Amino acid sequence: MYTSPDELSSTFVSLDISGQIKLNVWFQANQSWESIFAQPADPCTPPATCGPFTVCNGITRPFCNCMESFSQKSRGDWELDDRTGGCIRNTPLDCTRNKNTPSSTDIFHPIAHVTLPYSPKSIDDATTQSKCEETCHNSCSCTAYSYNNSRCSVWHGDLLSVNLNDGIDNTSEDVLYIRLAAKDLQSLREKKRKSSIGVVIAASIISFGLLMLMLFFAIWRNKFKWCSAPLYGGQDSGGIIAFRYSDLGHATKNFSEKLGAGGFGAVYKGVLSDTTTIAVKRLDGARQGEKQFRAEVSSIGLIQHINLVKLIGFCCEGDNRLLVYEHMSNGSLDGHLFKSNAAVLNWNTRYQIALGVARGLSYLHQSCHECIIHCDIKPENILLDASFVPKVADFGMAAFVGRDFSRVLTTFRGTAGYLAPEWLSGVAITPKIDVYGFGMVLLEIISGKRNSSQVYTSSNYHVEFFPVQAISKLHEGDVRSLVDPKLHGDFNLEEAERVCKVACWCIQDNEFDRPPMGEVVRVLEGLQVLDMPPMPRLLAAITECSDAASM
Incomplete structure (x- = not known):
């Protein structure tokens, strides 16, 4: 120790137990x-x-802390700033x-964003994280593992x-999985639960305050008008995202890559x-577009x-009505x-397409909260x-039937041929109308062509209806001739x-037939x-008309 020239303070240099060289100054005011x-x-x-x-x-x-489920080996040493004894x-x-038990109940607990310990042993055969964990689990002396960049x-x-x-000198993103006794898992859960109670209470108070603030702001800024009525009849969105119109414009490069168009929009x-990758349906027509928009979000938005x-989500900003789906690469x-x-x-x-569509329709008809047609x-x-x-896809025409009812009266909708x-007849419909359309699709899957086609001859032409054939x-037992020649x-x-x-x-005339x-599946x-x-009587009548026309 020595006294500095200004005689106002004394200084000394020490080699700390942590391995740091420190310059210490005596402050008279603080003694x-x-x-x-x-x-x-x-x-x-410094190492260790x-x-x-x-x-x-x-x-x-303090900068030293025990890992989860470990305690100070010597509390007295830690109080004297000697932490080299570590934890147990x-x-x-x-x-x-x-040691004689072939299996172990030990678990692994992650510690994220750390510099990994010294002297690791690389396991080249462990090519996945689960294999890496298994390798460590099978060795009683193994105390931790890490799997990063396909390296165990x-x-x-x-x-x-x-x-x-x-975030300064050490910016490691590695995760270390330390081995713990299974009993410690419950302790960790209880510790997290207790610490979460205060967080939840505080978050609830803050959230309520923010909600009030947002409500006040929304009322004040009423010039931005979104959906005029609830989309879900009071239910939540089921996890779908409400997109801003500007975000969808950016995602689609200002709607430049058109995949197709339907009756209600592109x-x-x-x-x-x-x-x-997404597919964005931009609905046209204020009234009809709004109707289809609500039908789609209310149906597949919740299942x-x-x-x-x-x-995936929707946009309901101003007069814009857009629906955002997962993109289907095969159209x-x-x-x-x-x-x-x-x-x-x-x-x-x-065949798998036919079976998959049948399963999807069966789910709509029989497994949802309401029957969806x-x-x-x-x-x-x-x-x-x-x-x-x-x-x-395309649930814009969907109808809903409560489980206490068997049919619903709705306006005419659908596509000719299906x-x-x-x-x-104008009667109330049942899920059997989907069954009929599915039957027509099955016939087109078999033949590889439209069910209705015009056949031209030298003198005239006639219409062939494949379901009759x-x-x-x-x-006649001749299904082979019906299958797509391609x-x-x-x-x-x-x-x-x-x-x-x-x-x-x-495709039977009577829906009860x-x-x-579910039976189709x-x-x-x-x-x-x-x-x-x-x-079917309708097909028989078509056959008779066709025969009469050809005579």
């Missing part, structure tokens, strides 16, 4: 020694500063207590020099900021099924069945993802007969057998 310089500046830089099973954070005081486990590992590292024995990311391709297109079914330049769908893909089943409304998994006969050939005979005849029989039952979609899965369907 205490204060450290005014240290090298290295970060106390976590805090001892085993600790985490060092140079910007907090609160609960012995199961692997340690039961494990540690045996004490863990030294684990430093937390302070569909554009877009990419969100997280690189998710999830692998065979129903996923609604709609009609493009693969009817376009001459499209690649031919093999039979197995066609799609009302417009056709190939254009069946989308295909990258693996050709079918997704029923309309059930009861639409023409299909049920006639089915009765398959060149490469199909499963038993499956073709099954699909044809299902289709002909689905058509099977429910069981038949297509091979779990149930249908009898031979009769010739």
